[in-house]
Amino acid sequence: MIALPASVKAYFDAANADRRDAFLAAFDENAFVFDDNRTFQGTEAIRNWSDADVFGARVRFSVIDATEQDGAYAVIASVDGDFDKTNLPDPFLLRHAFELSGGKIKALRVTLP
Incomplete structure (x- = not known):
């Protein structure tokens, strides 16, 4: 497994530690997230998505594999x-595909593997 860039690592670590600000800081201000056939673009939309689908559901991630x-x-x-x-x-696995810009997440697509 490869070492993850800081923003990708922050995405998982912040979600696991209930740190909303650190989670959002991993994203570019114009980033978009595609999750469950829904698209969220920009900081406010990503905040609303993460409040409901990540932090509201107390989601915890365990990274199984990573490639670049x-x-x-x-x-x-x-x-x-x-x-x-x-x-x-069980286990429930999801694939997170990240594109970065300037060290921040500019695009995230969450799908079944």
């Missing part, structure tokens, strides 16, 4: 938290 190709990072993480797990596999 042409400056983009793909991270497979096991996900747990206070959300409905009915019909979800």
Whole structure:
């Protein structure tokens, strides 16, 4: 597994430690997130998404694998938290595909692996 850039590491570490400000600081102000067929663009939209879907659900990530190709990072993480797990596999894995700009997350796509 590769070493993750600071902003990608901060994304997972801040979520796991309930540190909203550090989580949001990992993103570029014009970043976008694609998650569960929904798109969120800009700091306010990402804050609302993370308040509901990450911090509100007390999501915890455990990084399983990480790769880098042409400056983009793909991270497979096991996900747990206070959300409905009915019909979800155990462990529940999600792929996080990060694009960076100036050391910050400019794009994040969260999908099934």
